[in-house]
Amino acid sequence: MILxxxxxxxxxxxxTVGMTVLAIALSVALFLGVEKVRTGAKxxxxxxxxxxxLIVGARSGSVQLLLYSVFRIGNATNNVTWxxxxxxxARPDVEWIVPISLGDxxxxxxxxxxxxxxxxxxxxxxGRALAVSDGHLMADLxxxxxxxxxxxxxGYDVGDPIIVSHGIASxxxxxxxPFRISGxxxxxxxxxxxxxxxxxxxxxxxxxxxxxGAQSPGPATPVERIxxxxxxxxxxxxxxxxVESPLRTFTLQRAINDYPEEPLLAILPGVALQExxxxxxxxxxxxxxxxxxxxxxxxxxxxxxIFSTLNERRREMAIFRAMGASPATIVGLLVLExxxxxxxxxxxxxxLLYLGLMVAQPVVDSAFGLWLPIEAPALRELWVILxxxxxxxxVSLVPAFRAYRMSLADGMIVRT
Numbered sequence: 001m002i003l004x005x006x007x008x009x010x011x012x013x014x015x016t017v018g019m020t021v022l023a024i025a026l027s028v029a030l031f032l033g034v035e036k037v038r039t040g041a042k043x044x045x046x047x048x049x050x051x052x053x054l055i056v057g058a059r060s061g062s063v064q065l066l067l068y069s070v071f072r073i074g075n076a077t078n079n080v081t082w083x084x085x086x087x088x089x090a091r092p093d094v095e096w097i098v099p100i101s102l103g104d105x106x107x108x109x110x111x112x113x114x115x116x117x118x119x120x121x122x123x124x125x126x127g128r129a130l131a132v133s134d135g136h137l138m139a140d141l142x143x144x145x146x147x148x149x150x151x152x153x154x155g156y157d158v159g160d161p162i163i164v165s166h167g168i169a170s171x172x173x174x175x176x177x178p179f180r181i182s183g184x185x186x187x188x189x190x191x192x193x194x195x196x197x198x199x200x201x202x203x204x205x206x207x208x209x210x211x212x213g214a215q216s217p218g219p220a221t222p223v224e225r226i227x228x229x230x231x232x233x234x235x236x237x238x239x240x241x242x243v244e245s246p247l248r249t250f251t252l253q254r255a256i257n258d259y260p261e262e263p264l265l266a267i268l269p270g271v272a273l274q275e276x277x278x279x280x281x282x283x284x285x286x287x288x289x290x291x292x293x294x295x296x297x298x299x300x301x302x303x304x305x306i307f308s309t310l311n312e313r314r315r316e317m318a319i320f321r322a323m324g325a326s327p328a329t330i331v332g333l334l335v336l337e338x339x340x341x342x343x344x345x346x347x348x349x350x351x352l353l354y355l356g357l358m359v360a361q362p363v364v365d366s367a368f369g370l371w372l373p374i375e376a377p378a379l380r381e382l383w384v385i386l387x388x389x390x391x392x393x394x395v396s397l398v399p400a401f402r403a404y405r406m407s408l409a410d411g412m413i414v415r416t
Contacts, residue, residue, distance in 0.1 A: 002329065006336040013309065017341055020305045024345025027298035028388055029352040031291040032381055036357065038287060040372045044125070045277055048190045049240075049269050051123035053249050056080065056088060056256055057238035059263035063279070066272040069100060069238040071191050072110040075168070076102070079235035084262055088239065091255070093248040096121050099236040101203045104164050104174075109150050111164050111196045113203035113233075119145075121242060124190045125371065134158050135183030138199050141227060143182035147193040151184045158184060162196070164206060166215075174206040176220045189365070201231035241266070295388065298345070302338060303395040307402075317403055334400035335393050342392025346385040350377065 010017045049070050057065045058078035067073040089097045098121055101113035116137055119130050135158035137145055146156060156162070160181050166172045179198060187193060205226050209216050243249045249268070256266035317330055357374050365371055377385075 002333055002336060006333055006340060009333070010337055010340060016305060016309070020302050020341055021345040021348060023301050024295075024298045024342060024388065024392075025348035025352055027291075027295045028346050028349025028384070029356065031288075031295050032350065032353045032384060033356060034287045034291040035380070035384075036353070036372055042277065044189055044371060046270070046273050047125040048273070049122070049124060050126055051121070051242065052240045052269055053243040053246070054241040054253055054256070054266045055238060055269055055272075056241055056264060056266045059265040062265070062267040062272045063276050065238065065265055065267055066269065066276060068102065069240075070269070072102070072112070072195060076237050078263075079237055080239065080264065081235050081262060082233055084259065084264065085236055085239055087259075087261070088241070088256060091252065093244050093252050094241060095244045096242040098122070098240040099200060099233075100238045100240065101200055101233060102237040103168075104166060104203070104206075105168050106150075106162055106164050106196045107154065109147075109153075109194050109196055110168070111198060111203075113198050113200045115200060118197070118240075121240065122192070124188055124192075128188075130188065130192065131186045132183040133186040135181070138182055138197075138202075140180070140182070141199065141202055141205060141231075142177065142179045143198075144179040144202075145183040145185060145197045146181055147185050147195045147197075148187040149193040150196060151181075156181055156184070158182065164196070164198075166207075166210070172215065177206045177223065177226075189371075200233050200236070204231040204233050205229075299342070299388070299391050299395050302341060302392055303398060306334060306338060306396055306399040330403050331397075331400040334403055335396045338392045338396030339389055342389045346388045350381070350385065 055065060055069050057069060058076055058080060060077045064074060064077075068076055085097070085099055088094060096117065098114060098118045100118075102110060104111040119137060122130055124130075132145070133148070135145075137143075144162065146162075150156065158181055161178045162181060163173045163175050163178050166174060179202070185192060208221050208226055208229065209218075241252070243252055253266040253268070256264050320330060320333075354374065357372055361372050361374060
C-alpha cells in the first residue's frame, strides 16, 4: 500500500523528481567514473613495464633509477661500464638482458640507444609487445624508430630525416650525422611513445668527435670511416634483465648490488613502481574527494527537493493523518520516496557510466594509452550504490521528521 502511494506521489511530481534523479545519476556516474579512471591509471602505471625482472644501473635510489630508465625523467648519476654489463649478461641465471643508453635528445623528446632485443623483450600492459605501425626496425647504422607521440607531435613520417641534439637541453646538434626514420611504433601509452630509439652503435657514432662532453676541434670524421670503426660502447646507462627462474631473482639482485668492480643497483620494477605511485598517488585521493563531494551535493539537493514540497503537501499529510495514518506511516512514506529516488538515480548513474565507457574506451586508449575495462560491477561499485541509497534514506529523515511534527489542525488550514 505504502509503496503504491510513494510511487504515485513521485509520478505526480515527475518533473521535479526527474531532475533530482538526473542530478544523483550524474554525480554517481562521475564518482564511479573517477574510480574507473583511477584504477585504470594505476593499472596502466603498473603495466608501463612488465616481464622485466630487474633494472640495473649505477647505484642511486630505486625511484631515481626507475624514473630515468623507464620514464625518461632525470639523468643517471653515473654509467655502467660495458665490462660490468658483459659480466652480468654472462651469469647463468640471466635469460636475457637489454642495454639502454640515454643522454641525447631530439627537440623535447629523449633519445635512447639500445639493441633490437629491446623490441623483443620489452613488454607493457601485462605482456603486450611493441609493434611497428609503419615502416620497419633499424636496419642501418643511422636508422631510428620513433614513438607514436613523437611522430604525431612533430608530424614525422617514415623516411624523414631527424637531427639528434647533444644532451637534454643543448643547442649543439649532431647535424653532420642525420638519422632517417625507418619505423613508427604503435601507440602504447608508455614513455616509449615519447622516445626516439636508435642503436647503441649509433650513439657511439655521433660522439666519435666528442671528448669530455665537448666537440673536438678540427674536421669531422667522414661517415664512411665511422661505419668501419668498432662502435662498441664503453658504458651504458642501464639495463633491463630477465631472469631464468623467478626463484633466482633475489639471488641475482643481491649479487649485482654486491658487485665488487663498481657500485651497481638492481631494482624490482614492480616494487619501485609501487613506491613511485605512493608518491604521486595523492592525486587519486583528491579526485575521489571531489567526486564524493559531488555525490553529497546531489543528496543535499534531494533533501532540499523534499523540503520544498512539504508546504505543498501539508494538506495531503493532514488528510492521511485524518484517515488514520500513523506518524510512522508519514515518515515511512517520505523515506520510501527518497529511497526510490536515490535508487533510480544510482542505477541510472551506473547505466550512464557503462554507456560512457563504451564510447570513451577506444578514444582514451588511442589518445592516452589508458585502458578502461568494461566489466561487471565490482563489489566496490555495488557498495557505492547501496551507500547512495542508504544516504538518501538518511537525509530524508530530516524533512520526514518535520512532516511528522505537523499537526492535523495546521495541515487543514487554508493559506491565502
